[in-house]
Amino acid sequence: MKNQSYVELTNILKQKIDRLLSEKIVDYMIVYEKGSLWFKTRPKMIRKQTDMEKVIWNRYCQFNLSTFLKSLSGKDENIGIIAKKCDLGSIVELIKNNQIKKENLYILQVACDGVINWQKLENLLGTKVAKAIEVEEDSPNLVIKMPERNIEVLKNDCLPDKCLICDFQPSPYANDFLTIVDEKIEDIKEIKSQPLPNLEPLDNMSYEERLGYWLKHFSRCMRCYACRNVCPVCYCSTCMFDGQEGLWISKESKTSDNYVYHLTRAFHVATLCVECGECQRVCPVNIPLMKLNSKLAKEISDTFGYQAGLLIDDLSPFKTYCQEDPDEFK
Amino acid sequence: MEIVAFCCQWCSYAGADLAGTSRLKYPADIRIIKIPCSSRINPTFILKALSKGVDGVMVAGCHPGDCHYATGNYFTRRRLTILKRLLEFSGINPERLQLYWISAAEGGKFAESVRDMVSRLERLQDKPFPRNPGISL
Ligand code: SF4
Ligand code: SF4
Ligand code: SF4
Ligand code: FES
Numbered sequence: 001m002k003n004q005s006y007v008e009l010t011n012i013l014k015q016k017i018d019r020l021l022s023e024k025i026v027d028y029m030i031v032y033e034k035g036s037l038w039f040k041t042r043p044k045m046i047r048k049q050t051d052m053e054k055v056i057w058n059r060y061c062q063f064n065l066s067t068f069l070k071s072l073s074g075k076d077e078n079i080g081i082i083a084k085k086c087d088l089g090s091i092v093e094l095i096k097n098n099q100i101k102k103e104n105l106y107i108l109q110v111a112c113d114g115v116i117n118w119q120k121l122e123n124l125l126g127t128k129v130a131k132a133i134e135v136e137e138d139s140p141n142l143v144i145k146m147p148e149r150n151i152e153v154l155k156n157d158c159l160p161d162k163c164l165i166c167d168f169q170p171s172p173y174a175n176d177f178l179t180i181v182d183e184k185i186e187d188i189k190e191i192k193s194q195p196l197p198n199l200e201p202l203d204n205m206s207y208e209e210r211l212g213y214w215l216k217h218f219s220r221c222m223r224c225y226a227c228r229n230v231c232p233v234c235y236c237s238t239c240m241f242d243g244q245e246g247l248w249i250s251k252e253s254k255t256s257d258n259y260v261y262h263l264t265r266a267f268h269v270a271t272l273c274v275e276c277g278e279c280q281r282v283c284p285v286n287i288p289l290m291k292l293n294s295k296l297a298k299e300i301s302d303t304f305g306y307q308a309g310l311l312i313d314d315l316s317p318f319k320t321y322c323q324e325d326p327d328e329f330k
Numbered sequence: 331m332e333i334v335a336f337c338c339q340w341c342s343y344a345g346a347d348l349a350g351t352s353r354l355k356y357p358a359d360i361r362i363i364k365i366p367c368s369s370r371i372n373p374t375f376i377l378k379a380l381s382k383g384v385d386g387v388m389v390a391g392c393h394p395g396d397c398h399y400a401t402g403n404y405f406t407r408r409r410l411t412i413l414k415r416l417l418e419f420s421g422i423n424p425e426r427l428q429l430y431w432i433s434a435a436e437g438g439k440f441a442e443s444v445r446d447m448v449s450r451l452e453r454l455q456d457k458p459f460p461r462n463p464g465i466s467l
Contacts, residue, residue: 202419207456211421215460240374248374256381256459260374263420267373267413292420299415304408321404326411327394329429330443 001059001113002137005180010057012178013110017080021049026080026106030068032061039118039129043068057082059135062115062160064276066090067232069100080106084115086162088171089274089309090232095173096312097272099235102173109174114155114163116142117281121158125151160277161290173312202291218258220285223251227279227289228265233272233308240264266292271316273297274309331359333447334379335388338368340398341433342390348437356441357448360388367391368429369402373413376427380417383461386426386451390443393431403431423456 001009020026033044033054041060045068046052064087072079079100083091091107094100118129125132125144134145142158144151156164170177202210225241228234240248241261249257266273266289273293280289301307303326304317337343343364349356365371368391376387389410391403406429414424428450430443 205421207418207421207423209421210419211459214420240372248378259420259459260377260381263377263416264372264374267416270412270416292416295419296412296416299412303411318405318408321401321408323394323404325404325407327407328411328414329407329431330446 001111001180003134006058009110009178009180010055012180013057013082013108014052014055016108016176016178017046017055018049018052020080020106020108021047025078027077029080029082029108030065031055031082032057032065035060037130039116039132039135057110059114059116059137060118061112062117062281063230064090064232064278066094067230067278069094069105070232070235072100076104078104078106080108083107083109083171083174084112085109085166085168085171086274086276087232088173090276092173092309092312093233093272093274094235096314096316097233097235102312107171107174107176109171109177111168111177111179112166113168114159114166116158117160119281120160121153124153124157160281162275162277214262215255215259217287218262219255221253221258221262221287222285223253223258223261224284226282226284227287230278230282231269231273232276232278233274234265234269236268262287262289262292266296269293270296271300271306271318272308331357331386331448331451332384333360333386333388333444333451334384335360335362335390335444336365336368336371336375337362337432338370338391338397338403339364339366341392341396342368342430342440344434345390345432345436345440348434349440350437352437354437354441356444359385359448360444367397367399367402368406369397369399369409371406371409373409376413380422380426380459383459385458386428386447388428388430388443388447390430390432390440393433396433422459423454425450425454426458 017029020029028045028047031044031046032041034056035042039060041056043065044054065081066087095102122129132144132146136143140155141152142155249260275293275297277290283289300317306317337346346362368389371389379387391406392398394403397403410429414427417427418424428447432439432443
């Protein structure tokens with residue numbers, strides 16, 4: 001999408017939110033606002049129309065706002081939320097698992113043709129994104145305007161994995177879909193659709209090598225729990241890894257305990273994970289958590305034919321059973 | 331060898347009791363932990379035991395259809411099927427986790443299951459989880 005389209009979409013968005021608030025359709029709106037640097041955004045909850053100028057929509061709105069719905073469940077207020085296509089998946093899971101009521105939620109889907117992962121962009125540039133002045137789209141490239149010169153990079157190389165398989169279409173669960181005519185949106189659709197990063201390097205390893213691979217990664221984990229906190233579907237109000245009493249694992253970041261934590265976390269969200277990639281994105285030490293999540297999602301889909309985040313009426317395969325289930329046990 | 335056995339109180343634990351009172355011999359490598367139902371198993375129980383370096387974990391419950399909470403073991407079966415795949419993917423031989431269906435009347439099957447578990451583990455080439463995984467791994 002061109003920069004101009006984002007500006008226009010933001011204006012449409014503001015008008016829409018203005019109406020939602022003034023007509024009291026929602027009590028407040030969860031939106032994106034400008035972050036500390038021009039290519040960063042942060043979440044904002046607005047109740048007053050006077051806050052309206054803070055609302056933005058641009059290609060840096062990478063994170064998933066629905067993670068804030070977790071802590072709001074149970075309050076009797078109507079919440080409006082801005083959602084990208086991919087965010088709808090986790091909202092569906094939250095509704096399905098009774099974390100939030102559909103009737104208390106106004107989902108405002110906004111057209112999106114890919115958000116920039118600025119860490120990926122930074123790696124491509126070999127320099128701080130903060131040094132750039134602006135980014136403009138010249139499909140299929142992004143033009144990065146640096147003080148001295150312009151650098152062109154392939155847009156797909158700066159996108160999170162999820163965008164490469166996204167269909168950009170309106171979700172049946174969105175209350176409204178805001179879009180704009182932009183011929184660039186169409187362009188991108190044709191050159192995307194690369195397969196997700198596969199798990200093969202691990203599939204071909206021996207058990208020792210695989211365990212070594214994971215322990216090497218887990219030994220860096222400092223258990224900041226950012227991966228758990230950011231996850232939109234990891235919603236227990238009290239996590240079994242918190243609290244003083246009855247600790248399952250030590251507070252200290254021991255590699256063996258980190259192993260227990262990571263496999264438990266992945267398993268607990270196994271039927272809920274919508275592969276949004278947030279957990280891996282926020283990890284300060286780059287642990288490839290998505291490999292665990294994707295593996296589990298694949299096993300669940302192969303075994304039970306279930307995919308999270310699609311339909312509100314689907315039943316999670318761990319909440320039901322079938323007498324004829326595969327039984328490899330004796 | 332060290333094996334942790336989680337036995338549901340209504341069937342398998344009673345089965346283990348029967349094996350004892352019938353003076354059946356089985357390898358002394360297991361430590362039994364009583365749980366209310368096989369579906370009480372949280373993956374963390376299994377992961378924690380394995381991460382302490384035990385050779386294997388066995389979970390034992392009532393036969394499918396016989397769970398005293400009607401359907402608990404059907405859920406266990408689903409979860410452990412997936413957990414085994416996760417263990418495999420993260421570098422632990424899935425053979426190290428087994429689920430057995432043992433009723434209260436099956437003292438013999440209990441002893442048999444422990445023997446089965448031990449012989450499966452003896453055949454494995456790979457090592458269990460290291461006792462002190464250092465940073466250098
Ligand atoms: S996955 Fe789709 S909706 Fe989500 S950020 Fe990427 S392009 Fe946008
Ligand atoms: S975000 Fe990274 S460092 Fe923090 S707990 Fe998760 S894996 Fe560990
Ligand atoms: S990808 Fe990570 S953050 Fe996203 S739903 Fe799955 S576990 Fe949660
Ligand atoms: S009571 Fe034995 S498996 Fe449920």
